[in-house]
Amino acid sequence: MDAIFTSFEMLGTTLIVPMAILGMIWGIFGGALPGISPSITMALLLPFTYTMDPISALVLLTSTYVGAEYGGSIPAILIRTPGTNASAATMIDGYEMKKKGKAGEALGISLQASSIGNFIGIFCVILLTGPLSQLALAFRPTTYFALGILGLSVIVSVSEGTLFKGLLAALIGLIIATIGTDPVTGVGRFTYGNADLLTGVPIILVMVGLFAVGEILEQIATRSDGSVVTDRVTRLKWPTWAIQKKTAKANFIGSAIGVFCGIMPGAGGTVASFMAYAEARRFSRTPQEFGKGSTEGVAAPEAANNADAGVGLIPLLSFGIPASNSTAVLLGGFLIHGLIPGPVLFSKDPTLLYGMFSGLLVASLALIPAAFLTLSASIWLVNRPKPYLMAFIGALVFSGAYSINNSVFDLGLVLAAGVLGFGMRFFGMPMLPTILGLVLGYMIEANYRRSLVISGGDNSIFLEDPIAVAFLGFAALFLVGSIIREVRDRKKKNRDMGVAA
Amino acid sequence: MLDRKFAARAAFASVLTFGIAAALPAVAQDKIAYPHKVVTLVTHSSAGGGSDVFLRDMTGYLKKIIDADFVVENVSGGSGAKAMAHMAKQKPDGSVFYATTPTYIYTSHMSDLDANYTALEPLVNVFYDPEVVYTRADAPFKTLQDVITKAKSERSAWGAANPGSLERITLEKLKKLTGVNAAIVTSEGGGETMVNVLNGTLDIAIGELQELRSQLEGKQVRVLAVLGDSPLPQLPDVPTAKAGGIDLVVQKFRGLAGPKGLPDDVTKVWDEAIPRLLADPEYKAKYEAAGLVPAFMPHAEAVTFTTNFADEQKAILTEVGITKK
Amino acid sequence: MDRDLISGLIGFALALVYLFAAADIPTSALGDSVGAAGFPHMLGYTMAAVSALFVAYRLWMLRAGAPRAVPSDDVFAQPARAFASAAGTVAICALFILIFEPLGYLPAIALLILGLCLYQGVRLDLRLVAIAVGGSFALWLLFAQLLAVRMPAGIFGELI
Structure with a gap:
């Protein structure tokens, strides 16, 4: 508890508050641009932090980190383009809400969920860094493999009643994930001497291509049918009490899953947000609304990826191990000031840690006014006439894609993914399984094979890891449960159709 | 203490090579004239990564020695493959250099690239990044030999950061030298390897000293052996692997390279500048704290060193069967 | 023709192309028991199998008189x-x-x-x-x- 009081005391004495707000706005802005990842947004600030004192620098960087996670949901909801990897799950129902003219509400829910997720995440960091850090060490290759399988088991429930097509879509994602350097032997797979492919196909490029470019192609191709987006809402709407009550459970589920995934170095916000989406649906009173503009479907993934971002600081702060690209940049921010994060630093100089914590708390509050300031303009922008809107989304998407690696090849990849997305829309294939396969494929393969390397090819190594066994058990349970429900639904549907005919 | 902190901060201000050009007061020594006003230093690591921090630190001090401005450019992607392709297109006039590490040699060997390390000409070498073998603090092993003994009788798992890297091959070499059959587990980056060492999944791992700073400070890991010619000033009590009877020496170099055909007047400037850079007391304090060992090699030596290093690694890669030819 | 049927056939064709490309993956002496090509092969065969099953299932459904697969809010009417x-x-x-x-x-x-x-x-x-x-x-x-x-x-x- 002491930690919290010390944190509050520091607010008045240092530059924490202005830095938190500045970082927040910059983060939202960077996160909202597709292709500009949270880590790039933070890295851009690094040179400016050289001259600052350490606390200001760290608060600036961490609040940017928090802001970027939220910012990713803005284009996801408004133009069906995930700004960050983790916002792909928010996009599903967020964009559906937008199509129904409820963009303001969707943004409000995502804002509230982000704030809640942030708060819970940061409180976990402040109160539980010690005990949780021990848990972070319990994760072995076997555990990560099991976690990947658990993530994949969600596929059935996001396949929207088309199991075969969902499986095919997932396989497409898994196949794309095999392009690049082999995780165990280091040989190139499907790279054909191309330097751009050596490190694999960037997930964000595929997502932006599948969703944004696919959307542009579809919108332009179907211009005749007059289904113009009618959205006259021009400002963000804070969720009403009724909505808040409805999304409370989703917020809680999302935050819990986010905290859980955040502790594991390498699991990442994307896995957290998809798992949160699936779980919120499972426990929802109105699961049929998911995929059709459910408020809970927006809240759960947003709460999850923001909680994940906060808790993701634990491995860095307690062991000096960066769990993600963003925390690696943050580590750079520490090192620039000659500070090595880890247990010694914070017992030696606790004010630094408390300064950071209070900065994060201020940041999660500052999120709300910062969002109100920036969002009205964004909403106005996406309400321009469709032809201009499509052209500008195209220009924005290609600019963002180029800024990741400064590579024209990447632009080609985005366009190719767009063609794939168009094809999948035409055949009515769900795109989420593809994203899941893409996100989890490498994690599953690499850790499966690493486990076997350790055991010398003996599969029983997975049974020796109790956490892995639990994960695999859950995965099997989910899979069987979902299939039973799917079959039951289909029978019912067939019966209904028979009655109607 | 406060003064030193302030001095360090002032030094960081000078690292700001772009944006605000923090004009430094004229220093005692004369700056060496250089044919270009702006020199671009390319790195394959992204902003905040290992080579990037190395370059940005270095440029601040280099500015005081060479009469030019230095700009760091990140050409990330493809483990250096993209940076090499980028460099191959530049003019060899001394206006652009690439920050080298063994990674670019490895990437060249592992993949069939249009522009590989032979398109570049080493300029100078600056540092060695000492590689060490470490284990968790409460592990039963006290020496590298203990680990080998264990690996002889039962299955032992060893960790290295990337599948196709100097570290991985070094462990393969260690297996060959000692005749044990240990499992070598790779991961992306050092984070996962460290977790697996700490939780006991891996008996030992190999890594750069600077990656271990936090864990060493926190007494969570113990260094078993230094893979160099002599013990490190930062770890005077830790013996080299050689002293323990295992002839394993790794030279993870950090240097600069340019496009092929660098003119003599350019290479001469660097041959003169780098020893002065390494002698700068302020910089010395910093790089030693970061765990780097100065290893200056003038242009001529750097070229033969790199060629030999590349050939040697190629031979090892072929021997252990990673590359075909 | 039925859209689901076509997507199954395309999936099958893609699986074959992928398996063909996966045959070129170099082997390495450092390989583990699965190998660099192991996972791609598994994915390729699974994809071929799922596509084939899908095609068979659709054919069976069509023979049983199921309506053609067209989403209710089809924007691709033409x-x-x-x-x-x-x-x-x-x-x-x-x-x-x-x-x-x-x-x-x-x-x-x-x-x-x-x-x-x-x-x-x-x-x-x-x-x-x-x-x-x-x-x-x-x-x-x-x-x-x-x-x-x-x-x-x-x-x-x-x-x-």
């Missing part, structure tokens, strides 16, 4: 026209990618905006040109100046 239109958009984007580096960021983005607008039937007038040029300049300020992304300078060369 597939041929939709494909032709999408091909045009793809061509514009591909052209943009070709000119992006030689021409430079500002002109290429302005032409992309102009091209996509014209293709969607916006009348070519001064206003549209101003929007395209202004838009590309705004995006350039955002990415190249504010975010310091190294965008190709192209024909403007050293000017920017």
Whole structure:
């Protein structure tokens, strides 16, 4: 508890508050641009932090980190383009809400969920860094493999009643994930001497291509049918009490899953947000609304990826191990000031840690006014006439894609993914399984094979890891449960159709 | 203490090579004239990564020695493959250099690239990044030999950061030298390897000293052996692997390279500048704290060193069967 | 023809192409028991099997008299026209990618905006040109100046 009081005391004495707000706005802005990842947004600030004192620098960087996670949901909801990897799950129902003219509400829910997720995440960091850090060490290759399988088991429930097509879509994602350097032997797979492919196909490029470019192609191709987006809402709407009550459970589920995934170095916000989406649906009173503009479907993934971002600081702060690209940049921010994060630093100089914590708390509050300031303009922008809107989304998407690696090849990849997305829309294939396969494929393969390397090819190594066994058990349970429900639904549907005919 | 902190901060201000050009007061020594006003230093690591921090630190001090401005450019992607392709297109006039590490040699060997390390000409070498073998603090092993003994009788798992890297091959070499059959587990980056060492999944791992700073400070890991010619000033009590009877020496170099055909007047400037850079007391304090060992090699030596290093690694890669030819 | 049936067949064809490509994965003496090609092979065979099952299932359903698979809110009522239109958009984007580096960021983005607008039937007038040029300049300020992304300078060369 002491930690919290010390944190509050520091607010008045240092530059924490202005830095938190500045970082927040910059983060939202960077996160909202597709292709500009949270880590790039933070890295851009690094040179400016050289001259600052350490606390200001760290608060600036961490609040940017928090802001970027939220910012990713803005284009996801408004133009069906995930700004960050983790916002792909928010996009599903967020964009559906937008199509129904409820963009303001969707943004409000995502804002509230982000704030809640942030708060819970940061409180976990402040109160539980010690005990949780021990848990972070319990994760072995076997555990990560099991976690990947658990993530994949969600596929059935996001396949929207088309199991075969969902499986095919997932396989497409898994196949794309095999392009690049082999995780165990280091040989190139499907790279054909191309330097751009050596490190694999960037997930964000595929997502932006599948969703944004696919959307542009579809919108332009179907211009005749007059289904113009009618959205006259021009400002963000804070969720009403009724909505808040409805999304409370989703917020809680999302935050819990986010905290859980955040502790594991390498699991990442994307896995957290998809798992949160699936779980919120499972426990929802109105699961049929998911995929059709459910408020809970927006809240759960947003709460999850923001909680994940906060808790993701634990491995860095307690062991000096960066769990993600963003925390690696943050580590750079520490090192620039000659500070090595880890247990010694914070017992030696606790004010630094408390300064950071209070900065994060201020940041999660500052999120709300910062969002109100920036969002009205964004909403106005996406309400321009469709032809201009499509052209500008195209220009924005290609600019963002180029800024990741400064590579024209990447632009080609985005366009190719767009063609794939168009094809999948035409055949009515769900795109989420593809994203899941893409996100989890490498994690599953690499850790499966690493486990076997350790055991010398003996599969029983997975049974020796109790956490892995639990994960695999859950995965099997989910899979069987979902299939039973799917079959039951289909029978019912067939019966209904028979009655109607 | 406060003064030193302030001095360090002032030094960081000078690292700001772009944006605000923090004009430094004229220093005692004369700056060496250089044919270009702006020199671009390319790195394959992204902003905040290992080579990037190395370059940005270095440029601040280099500015005081060479009469030019230095700009760091990140050409990330493809483990250096993209940076090499980028460099191959530049003019060899001394206006652009690439920050080298063994990674670019490895990437060249592992993949069939249009522009590989032979398109570049080493300029100078600056540092060695000492590689060490470490284990968790409460592990039963006290020496590298203990680990080998264990690996002889039962299955032992060893960790290295990337599948196709100097570290991985070094462990393969260690297996060959000692005749044990240990499992070598790779991961992306050092984070996962460290977790697996700490939780006991891996008996030992190999890594750069600077990656271990936090864990060493926190007494969570113990260094078993230094893979160099002599013990490190930062770890005077830790013996080299050689002293323990295992002839394993790794030279993870950090240097600069340019496009092929660098003119003599350019290479001469660097041959003169780098020893002065390494002698700068302020910089010395910093790089030693970061765990780097100065290893200056003038242009001529750097070229033969790199060629030999590349050939040697190629031979090892072929021997252990990673590359075909 | 039934759309689901076609997607199953395409999936099968893709699986074969992938398996064919996976045969070229080099083997390494450092390989584990699964090997670099192990996972791709498994995925390829699974994809072939799932596609084949899907095709069989659809054929069986169609014979049993199930309605053709058409989503209720089908926006692709005229597939041929939709494909032709999408091909045009793809061509514009591909052209943009070709000119992006030689021409430079500002002109290429302005032409992309102009091209996509014209293709969607916006009348070519001064206003549209101003929007395209202004838009590309705004995006350039955002990415190249504010975010310091190294965008190709192209024909403007050293000017920017």
